[in-house]
Amino acid sequence: MEQVLNKTEGVKKADVHYTTSKANVEYDPDKIDIAGLKKAVAKTGYQVEKTK
Numbered sequence: 001m002e003q004v005l006n007k008t009e010g011v012k013k014a015d016v017h018y019t020t021s022k023a024n025v026e027y028d029p030d031k032i033d034i035a036g037l038k039k040a041v042a043k044t045g046y047q048v049e050k051t052k
Helices: 002-005 034-042
Strands: 011-017 022-027
Touching: 002 011, 002 022, 002 034, 022 034
Parallel strands: none
Antiparallel strands: 011 022
């Protein structure tokens, strides 16, 4: 998932922590929104449970 997110346009940096089931994503809101990030995550077979 980390590789997919990091290759997604608008994502500046993604760090995925599989042991805690969390990801920290820095992104440019002018290029991608939360819905776009959720779609990118869904392509990897995972889902977003909540966002901050």
